[in-house]
Amino acid sequence: MTKDRASRRGSAAVAALVALLVLAGCGSGRGGDDSGAAGTAADAVAPAQEGAAAAPGEVAAPGKAQAGAGAATDTRVDQRAIIYTGSIRVKVDDVETAARDAVAAATRAGGFVGGDQRRSADADAVAELQLRVPADRFYAVVEDLAGLGRQERREIDTQDVTEETIDLDARITSQRARVESARRLLAQATSISDLVSVENELARREADLASLEAKKRRLGDLTALSTITVTLVGPDASTADEENQIGFMVGLSGGWKVFLASMTVLFTVLGAVLPWLLVFGVPLGALWWLSRRRRRSRPVEPALVAPAGTPPPPGVSAPPPVPGARSAP
CATH class of the missing domain: 3.30.70 (Alpha-Beta Plaits)
Known part of the structure; x- marks a missing residue:
């Protein structure tokens, strides 16, 4: 009976640890300060599980270390x-x-x-x-x-970047402590679900630690x-002052450069279009010339004109006389 109660208590403690880890992971997305607070709360459970009661002052040690480091910044x-x-x-x-x-x-x-x-x-x-x-x-x-x-x-x-360097050092120290706490919790997991949850939390913390260490190395390289x-x-290279000059000769030189650039573009376009003109334009032009020549070679039929004084055919009215015109004899 005593063993059953002890095993039940152990399972309940592990379940509580997993719940705290999940809460710490959810709270870490709200910012660096919230992540640190959630991680501190989750990290404080490991010593309690092992039987060592941690004092409140010891739980907040990383935050105090960061604040103390900022206050004691060397101004030399x-x-x-x-x-x-x-x-x-x-x-x-x-x-x-x-x-x-x-x-x-x-x-x-x-x-x-x-x-x-x-x-x-x-x-x-x-x-x-x-x-x-x-x-x-x-x-x-x-x-x-x-x-x-x-x-x-x-x-x-x-x-x-002194303040940024000090802040990175404090965050790296705190993140390393959180990684070690997650590793201790991983060793105490008793079920598959608890093991998977703790492994995910450990991987996230290790990735955050690697990112902080990469930033620290980059910052150290830039400062070192x-x-x-x-x-x-060379002696004939143009300077920025010469390029910003104004005047007639400068404008003429610029216009000539623009003209040459425009002619270059024009000839480029002409060279691209010329093959198409040779392939399609020459046959179409020849067909147009032949059709026009054929129309010109056709005989023109004379128009039928009635002689003057001929009466109009039946059913057709005669045109009105033109004023001032003489009638035919």
């Missing part, structure tokens, strides 16, 4: 997570040589080349390089790139390695 510049991005345009005498020097500057700083696009046309050559360099060497590499020639443009942007986009142009 060297301890903050900052993303540096910059772009620079430099006019050089030899684009290929300058591009090799730019790559060498990034390599010496401990970085690498993330992208390389070049258009070689002698003095009108253009090379666009995307360099990834360590954050502490960002400004030094920018100055090295500016010294390759005559700097035309420089843009530097910074983004402070800064991005510099350098554009190297």
Whole structure:
């Protein structure tokens, strides 16, 4: 009898755990805060099932840790997570040589080349390089790139992601605790339905944890390695200021370019239509010419004209006399 009661109590406890897991999964779709609260409530059941009573303060530990981390944020510049991005345009005498020097500057700083696009046309050559360099060497590499020639443009942007990094760390810690709690519940499942429900909840929590860790790795990559986009142009390459000029010669040049483009389109269309004209237009034109020639070669029948003064046939009234006309003798 005592064993039956104990088994019944164990089944009831497992059923209550599964119900709490279902409620936690439903509440997680309403936002990050609700998900954390539901997960904390579900996670608090595992120690109780094992016989260890958890204090209310211990249940809210992840939330307190997150709040404490936000309050104790270090405001020193060297301890903050900052993303540096910059772009620079430099006019050089030899684009290929300058591009090799730019790559060498990034390599010496401990970085690498993330992208390389070049258009070689002698003095009108253009090379666009995307360099990834360590954050502490960002400004030094920018100055090295500016010294390759005559700097035309420089843009530097910074983004402070310290608070976002701290928030991600706290969410990852809390999510790992929820995954471990779900794994303990999975080991205690006694029925197929309970096993399936706990496995689904564990898979969802592990997917959320993997997503948070991927965001953390991406953020760490952006803060550790800064991005510099350098554009190297030849001495004859047009600049943005030259393209925005106005005047008669600029308008004439633009009109001539538009005219050439229009003629190109016209000849393209003509070339596409010409085969159809040769296949269908020539036979149709020949048929039209032959039919017209045949109509012209037919003899014209003379019209029957009654001589003057001939009376009209019976039943036909004579036309009225024309005023001023002389009658026939």
